[in-house]
Amino acid sequence: MSKKRQLRFTMMSIALTMAAIVLFLLATLVDSFSTYGIPMMAAGLVLLVTSWAIYFFGERSAKPAKEEPKETVMTVIGCKNCDMREERAFVQGDYIFKDMGPCKKCSGSSYIKAIYAVPIKKE
Amino acid sequence: MVSIGQLFPIGNDTYSLIINVVWFVAFFVIILFFNQRMQIWTYQRNVENATKRLEKLAEKSREDALKTIKQFAPDNTDIRSQVTGFLDFFAIEPVDRDPYGVLNRLEHMIDDRQGRFKDFVARIEPNGSKIDRTKTEGVLEVAMSLNLIFKVVRHYLLLGKKTKSLMIFVQLDMQLPQIMKMAEAYYVAQDTFATGKPMGDGLGALVASKFINGAPTKPIAEDIIYSEIDISGRKAFVLKAEGPDFTVGKPGEAVKRLVEGREGKIARIIMIDAAGKLEGETTGEVVEGVGAAIGDPGPEKYKIEEVATKYNIPVDAIICKMDIDEALTTMKKEVVEASDIIVERIKKMIAERTKEGDTIIIAGIGNTTGVAQ
Structure with missing residues (x-):
């Protein structure tokens, strides 16, 4: 409601x-x-x-309220050789330890380091 | 001036007497005959609202499952009737009046159920990959659970209405907060399963993956892989379910095979799993203990306890606290951070409780959806 x-x-x-x-x-x-x-x-x-x-x-x-998402899911990309860290919204097909090709910073091997949910803050 | 007492007049006139009698009769009729009925209405209203919500969740969950399956089903196939029929699929637990061998029988029944599930999904999703099919299995599990919860609650609602039993409504109403929490958690979990996001229960698998860190792996039991790595001069067999599929595998069988394969020459077994937190505890809290940290129906835990007892191997348990909905839905940031704490704690534990040259087993327990190795 x-x-x-x-x-x-x-x-x-x-x-x-x-x-x-x-x-x-x-x-x-x-x-x-x-x-x-x-x-x-x-x-x-x-x-x-x-x-x-x-x-x-x-x-x-009373009519039920429209359900709104309470959290957003983030994907963290890291590198095996350097401290590169990039965070973006989760895309279907992402999984932890997925190879993401060459690192943008050192051309090393980048991969998905973590995927986690964070609550959406109400303005 | 008029007083409240006028509604309860005490006088000699006929009018007052009639009002007095009518008032007291009405009062006792309400107290004696309608008191319980009014309580029933109140409880019934709560249960009806909950049942409507559960019906909606069950319907939405079925539609979402159909949407997931349609992506991989051949055109012109009537998947709706097949899936709707399958939602009522059930498995009967083995008889436990004679407990001898009950876990073997339970394992057989679980395998059988799993086999039927896999066959069904393979039949309706011939175009899906292995990982897509395991995700669909998870999505179907949720739809089946919500369908069952809705039907059971509706059964008691209708039974209460039929028998006009206050006790049925009171018992149901008291359990509703837990039931609704579980149902809402299952519903949210369905999206996590369908999209392949790592779930809170995958903490154990994530910790194991951090140890494996791309090292070569070998299969050891159904849906379980292991890797042989070196930690401070100790040989560690790290095992987990094969990710990023939606599976928990058979870690108990894997531990048993590894221990038996080395004739029991294992210094320690370290198990990592997610565990339900009590109200007031913090999500991501890491706690140590002893025993087989695994939340299966019994067979896998039994195998670990049995083999550890046979060869007198200490079993350490490390758990990460989280709520049931956090275990079923996308992994929280606190849980990801806890995985790094656990890795460090295991390294410390190994250094303190084992000596160089020892062989240990690290078992990351939990559903490995969204977590590769």
């Missing part, structure tokens, strides 16, 4: 609960509402039930 949608349902549920509490307090403490005391409390009860229903059924109707 999308976080935005979930938040909206939670806020609605909280707002209705707060409204119910306000109604209960008004009916109980304010003299001018004394005539409508019981209907107001009944309305408060209805608001509480609605709040619960939104919490309960709201999640079902």
Whole structure:
């Protein structure tokens, strides 16, 4: 479920609960509402039930969020003769100890030294 | 002023009496008859949401498996029905009421299952190379696991609905966090398997590869290769599954053959594997211990323990801690860094616990997908 949608349902549920509490307090403490005391409390009860229903059924109707990748995979290329180190995104077909031809720095033998996943930092 | 007490009126008038009676009847009806039903609704809702997610994962995983297979399948072949049918393939564990020889029987059953898997993949992927086929085996394993998890959870959901049993829902709901974690990990792992990236479980294979470092290798057991190298004047047989295929091989059989081949003249066996971490532990933490560090169903571990006991060979274990999802998905940077620490620690261990001229075995355990040698 999308976080935005979930938040909206939670806020609605909280707002209705707060409204119910306000109604209960008004009916109980304010003299001018004394005539409508019981209907107001009944309305408060209805608001509480609605709040619960939104919490309960709201999640079902919400659409799932689009899944985004959480990490990126990097390939590290090294050389057997020198300290050359090159890092690039993983390409299908890469594997550790794969021969990558002559080294760009010393013309020695380069190879894939490591492949690992790093988490994508959220901006 | 009106008070809350008005909802619970205590008076002599008929109106108050009726409200009072209705309120108390409603209260007891809810408490006595609907209390459990409301709890069931709450738990059922959680389980239904989880089941929907599992169904989606199982479907997506099957579609991804079909996509992988299609690349190497001949045109105009109905792979969908074949793969869908194969997802329900099962293997029955041997009877253990009479435990005598149970591991031999288990190994036979595992070999048989593996053989059927290989045959099936070879049939639907005639155009694939050996490495492509091993990757497909991994992808199919994931699709089968997710299909099974979904079906089992759905079974208990429907059973709970049918019997209106709160206990079924409560038990299921309590296990859901672990089940969902495992299912999500399997799903993410499928991409790792399909693309041939090294996985966290391949740590042992990576450490062994760092020792072999391009030296000539020979096959020793099914999907296992070994290399003979020199470490500080000691002869070391370094073994691992043959990479970069998606395989774990039979390291137990390999260790047994190497030890038997030298009539037990092995000073130490050093095993490296990935291990599950406890909550609060750090990924990539390296820990030492003793015993056969291998997480197979039993046969391979048994062979190592048996041969080590027979010839009284000490078995050292070095493990690298990681979560289950980290073991199944692409290797984390911390794990790669841990492999260098382990290499140094093994060298130190060899220098301290063996003497020049000794022969040792270094066994890198784990799935070697994406890790050559």
